[in-house]
Amino acid sequence: MDIEKKNQIKSEEYKALAKARKNLKSKDKKPNAVFDLNPYNVNFFNVWKKFPKKMAFVFISAILYNIAIATFLAKAATVATGVSAIVQALTFTVSSTAPYFAYIYFALNLPLIIFYWKKNSRLFMILTTYWLLWQVLFQSILLIGPVGHTFNKISIFYVNWVSPSRELAYQNSFKSLIPWEAYGSYGTSYGNLFEWIKSNPARNVDGFYTLSNQAANELGYRFINESQFLQLKAFMEIFDKGFSNPTWPIIVYALIGATMAGIAGGIAWKNSASTAGGDFIVYYISRVKQKGVGHISTIVALFFGGFSIILIAIVELIGLSYNRPFNAAGLLLRILCSIAYVFVYTSFIELIFPKYRKVQISIYTKNPEKIIQHFKNIKYWHGYNIAKLIGGYTNTETIKIETFALYLEQSLIKNEVLLVDPSAWMTVTRVHNIIGKFNTSKVES
Structure with missing residues (x-):
């Protein structure tokens, strides 16, 4: 052999x-190959033994998708697809809910899981449910203070980054770097930190500055040295004079997020799972119409994404969220990137998971x-x-x-x-x- x-x-x-x-x-x-929803006799417990590789890939897919949506797209304030878009509409509108993206997404999917449990393949439903649970687990880890702060601090662009070739009294330090924000609301995000800097604080006996509780919560660190203090102070002075927030990171974040989410979705589909939410609808329509998953996913994604974009635009226009000021050019760019995200995302799914x-x-x-x-x-x-x-x-x-x-x-x-x-x-x-x-x-x- x-x-x-x-x-x-x-x-x-x-x-x-x-x-x-x-x-x-x-x-x-005798087996019934056409109508048997559970040909492998799997359940929530034996699926680990019967399909360990699928479980591993589903885990990777869930983590990759969470990073793509809750990190990259969230930083760019761009909208994802399906039920994820509805969750994003909530997290963009009520900023305090942003750290709980996976929890909200799981809650919205529970009715769909119950409804489709006896209509879809048992392996598909079990693995998709595990996919959601892995997201919740990963999000829970990010809720741990230092872990979440370090993760959120990672950025493709820092607004107070200076060229190492410049001769200044300070150098770039990860502690004092301020990540780029889509809305440029640095005065709100770091308001307490700026107030603390303006108070002309003194160094302690060890030569470090001790931040106030509110300032430490914003920066993520309790103590900083002289160089780090000067770097933060320099940006505060630039911001007070009028800082023009760049918009190009929106495009980069959206493309990275779309690529990662598309790969995550393709991995999930290829391993008998999905990214849940709108995928339940995609699964049903693609079966009835015998169209590729990517094709139907594009239509469903544009529908949900369009709804969320309209909602977010209204929120910004009427000023419901004080830290998300309206900017026509920025909003237009985010809308275009959201549409581009849909096509990049579904293209990767169609490439990895050629269903028909x-x-x-x-x-x-x-x-x-x-x-x-x-x-x-x-x-x-x-x-x-x-x-x-x-x-x-x-x-x-x-x-x-x-x-x-x-x-x-x-x-x-x-x-x-x-x-x-x-x-x-x-x-x-x-x-x-x-x-x-x-x-x-x-x-x-």
Whole structure:
């Protein structure tokens, strides 16, 4: 047996399917491949044992997505997609809710999880729920003071960064760097710090400045040295004279966020999960219309994103949030970046998760009766052709079973074949187009 075939038999899907088939056989039952929502017999506990790799990728996807949305898009004040956009509308409007993005997102998804639990694949629902729980866990870690502050302090641009070549009385220090903000409300974000600097504080016996409680909460540090104090004071003086906040970071943050979120979404979909929220709607519509996930996701994302953009624009126009002043040029740029985000995000999903791509699978076997009978037992959902071939090298008869399937079904079909004929030989060829109706029920379940 070649290495590739050995790896296939060692795969998580093959092992889980083989065990499920063995259990069915012991109970004298036949599998229902089309309508069985839980062919692998998974639950919240055994999914760790049956699909450890999928769980690992779902964890990576959740962390990546949280960083993309709650950090990069939040810093750019750009809107994400689906239910995430609704959560962002709330966190932008009520700033105090921003650290709890994952909690709010999970709460809004609970009704959807309950509603779709018996309508979608059990593996899909379980892994998507775990995806949400990983987000909550990661967000909880960020709520730890020093961890969250350090994470939020990381930026692609600092407004008080100075060129190292300049000869000044101070140098760049991470403690005294002020991250760029989309709204430029530094007077609000660091109001207590600026007031403390203006009070001309004195250094202690160790040569350090001790910040007031309010100033320390804003900066994230209790003690700073002379160089750090001078760097903060220099920016305060520039800000008081009139500081022009740059807008180019909005574009960079939006592109980074879109790329990370798109990769996270693609990883989740490819590993039988999703980013929840609007993806439940995407999942249903794509099944009914047989359209690619990326295509439907674009439509749903634009709908939810449009709603949130309008809401945020109204909030800024009427001045409901004092630390988010209205700026027409900035708002227009964020709207354009939000639209760009949607297309970049969905493009990555379509690239990583080509749900409705078709392939031709050719099976060469010496035991056709076993494979054909197994196809009948599992109620194989696609048509297939059978042909007799004579091998030119061995001059022996080989049976070729040819079928057309979806790209995402090929692993399952290979596993089903190898269950009854481990010596079967298979080739997979991409098909660019099929005219006519095609059964997609298996990838929907």
